């Protein structure tokens with residue numbers, strides 16, 4: 001019988017070196033500061049502020065929980081997180097947070113129902129383009145954070161270096177990949193799954209499909225004003241460095257979805 | 266004849282109900298399966314996060330092909346059954362299928378978030394939420 005792998009290390013650095021040695025082909029990749037383990041997850045849980053969440057969660061510096069990698073791998077459960085949240089306020093005051101937990105439960109149920117379908121379009125795109133319009137390979141400038149947008153480059157770097165992105169940043173970057181760059185959601189989704197510590201085929205792929213419009217009634221897109229409002233305190237959102245997004249929603253829709261009557265009504 | 270508890274990446278908690286379904290003398294293991302991680306495209310930071318998590322669990326870690334290693338460990342221990350957490354993950358389901366050809370394999374659900382009255386309506390989130398909200402604000406999702 002093969003030998004057991006080691007479990008006791010002098011410090012985190014030694015553990016990281018050990019995993020590097022187990023994975024020689026990717027040994028030079030970055031490591032996240034986010035620590036694994038129940039203790040680290042419980043520490044995150046102790047910092048939960050489900051009330052503040054409701055009013056600030058859309059801002060990149062809002063009071064979000066950072067629980068996702070722990071919930072993803074069953075280290076912390078949705079149940080115990082909810083049980084804690086409902087002690088922090090009346091249902092109305094913690095509703096937004098509990099509802100976000102329910103999003104995960106919703107995606108997981110779909111995954112349970114049809115596991116093999118997780119990589120397929122659930123519905124057609126509502127962008128005015130057929131599925132085969134979208135490129136299947138993620139371009140290098142996106143992989144390497146060298147796109148024309150400073151904000152997108154910031155998000156890509158953050159994704160690669162930390163393994164975490166705020167929900168709104170995920171929406172911006174996914175929309176950029178699918179709608180501005182015409183890349184199939186699957187290529188963006190695989191890139192996210194490689195790097196997100198919470199990378200989950202259900203939450204990730206189905207959220208990508210929501211952005212793409214293959215699991216929604218219309219595509220999600222944004223403009224510079226929105227980006228500046230919610231991400232401006234964290235990411236470089238100057239107009240000069242993000243020209244692709246600097247327009248009204250109507251003008252952007254006309255450029256991004258010229259064949260969609262519904263979006264250019 | 267102790268049971269073998271197989272921990273996989275979707276159930277990395279020492280309080281997972283899997284323990285309630287295995288004998289007291291059961292041994293718990295995680296298989297560090299490079300091929301599985303390669304197929305999933307996991308970056309180094311994801312692997313470190315997982316490894317660090319597993320180090321804190323009462324499990325032994327072995328390296329190799331999951332189905333093969335679990336099968337071998339079950340045989341060596343003369344395990345009566347293999348107990349594991351249920352998961353939608355098709356790669357893990359495939360491994361479970363393989364193992365259940367030769368061993369008794371039990372899948373244990375994790376604790377639920379809500380209790381629904383009827384079948385879930387999964388067409389759009391808000392249809393589901395209208396069902397889920399009835400117990401979503403109750404302790405343990407049950408009223």
Ligand SMILES: Cc1cc2nc3c(=O)[nH]c(=O)nc-3n(C[C@H](O)[C@H](O)[C@H](O)COP(=O)(O)OP(=O)(O)OC[C@H]3O[C@@H](n4cnc5c(N)ncnc54)[C@H](O)[C@@H]3O)c2cc1C
Nearest residue numbers: 064065066067068100103104167170174199200203204207
């Ligand atoms: C394109 C895209 C890809 C995504 N990929 C993933 C993924 O791979 N894994 C993942 O767990 N989430 C994913 N999400 C959902 C969401 O962005 C993250 O769960 C959330 O940002 C994690 O940060 P947090 O723990 O601080 O969340 P909080 O906002 O504090 O929420 C608490 C918990 O609720 C759950 N949750 C919250 N929002 C959602 C949501 N919209 N969908 C599903 N679960 C949610 C998570 O478990 C999260 O930890 C994705 C969203 C988008 C738009």
